[in-house]
Amino acid sequence: xxxPDFFQETASDNSSFxxxxxxxxxxxxxxxxxAMSPAARFPQEELTTGKVLFHLMLLGxxxxxxxxxxxxxxxxxxxxxxxxxxxxxxYSFTIIAILAAHEMGHYIACRWYGVNATxxxxxxxxLPPVGTFGAFIKIKAPIPTRRALFDIGIAxxxxxxxxxxxxxxxxxxxxxxxxxxxxxxxxxxxxxxxLFKAFQYxxxxxxxxxxxxxxxxxxxxxxxxxxxxxPVGQLDGGHVTxxxxxxxxxxxxxxxxxxxxxxxxxxxxRSGMWNWVVYAAILTLMxxxxxxxVWDDGESLGLARKLVALIGLLVFILSFMPVxxxx
Numbered sequence: 001x002x003x004p005d006f007f008q009e010t011a012s013d014n015s016s017f018x019x020x021x022x023x024x025x026x027x028x029x030x031x032x033x034x035a036m037s038p039a040a041r042f043p044q045e046e047l048t049t050g051k052v053l054f055h056l057m058l059l060g061x062x063x064x065x066x067x068x069x070x071x072x073x074x075x076x077x078x079x080x081x082x083x084x085x086x087x088x089x090x091y092s093f094t095i096i097a098i099l100a101a102h103e104m105g106h107y108i109a110c111r112w113y114g115v116n117a118t119x120x121x122x123x124x125x126x127l128p129p130v131g132t133f134g135a136f137i138k139i140k141a142p143i144p145t146r147r148a149l150f151d152i153g154i155a156x157x158x159x160x161x162x163x164x165x166x167x168x169x170x171x172x173x174x175x176x177x178x179x180x181x182x183x184x185x186x187x188x189x190x191x192x193x194x195l196f197k198a199f200q201y202x203x204x205x206x207x208x209x210x211x212x213x214x215x216x217x218x219x220x221x222x223x224x225x226x227x228x229x230x231p232v233g234q235l236d237g238g239h240v241t242x243x244x245x246x247x248x249x250x251x252x253x254x255x256x257x258x259x260x261x262x263x264x265x266x267x268x269x270r271s272g273m274w275n276w277v278v279y280a281a282i283l284t285l286m287x288x289x290x291x292x293x294v295w296d297d298g299e300s301l302g303l304a305r306k307l308v309a310l311i312g313l314l315v316f317i318l319s320f321m322p323v324x325x326x327x
Contacts, residue, residue: 058123066092071088092131099122102156103136114144115148150305154240154309237316241253242291
């Protein structure tokens, strides 16, 4: 990677040598030290009051949209509006906690390594059934080392899972058995990831249960985690894959994962469910963009981080659903 020059003005009088007869300052060009990290030349942006208020506004709007969606999604004529409002509050709190933990994991890791990054941007969507498109941070500087890339990439999914795990357990524990559908009624089934199946087995709950606010928030959080952990492009899984296997390994694994998602999208279309179609289009763009190199690409991760990578793989296996929604 090219290291741009910076310039330092030095006052020196070389008139006695005939080099500087009018007393103009010389410009001495210095090369940046090889060991200098990108953080030294990409300082952290100052969090002004206006920027903080903008992030808080997006958070507040997302809390409002998820609350409204929760009220609509869980409204029941028999239980009335107060119960729906309670469900909206519970759903909004749970999904925001999972999303915030995920993005703050990335953000704190960026701050730890001195990488310039923004606080989380929450995306409000006033439409059922989720009420949000999630959240993201913008990394505005090169990531210095493979270890930093690994830590920044894996911190989000693991931090989010710290909240998604108890939410899934609580949601399944309090879930009621699903009522029998009315004759001729069209039903939508949200399939269970392996994590949910494991909790159902431990708790002895029925396979088919009714959604409650905590369970729905956990399902959304786990599903989003599985999407983020796909080893493609600059997704969280792409960061981890690049840091573990390098640029060439990342390209090969990303291509294989992309082909698998395309196959799932084709299967979904033929089944009339349209799972994975939109995400296949998103991954097409991500695969084209690729993954930027890190500053020090030769750094070894070490055994501890490789073990954490296996934990990340386990999280992906427990979260991934080949057919998330069926009819």
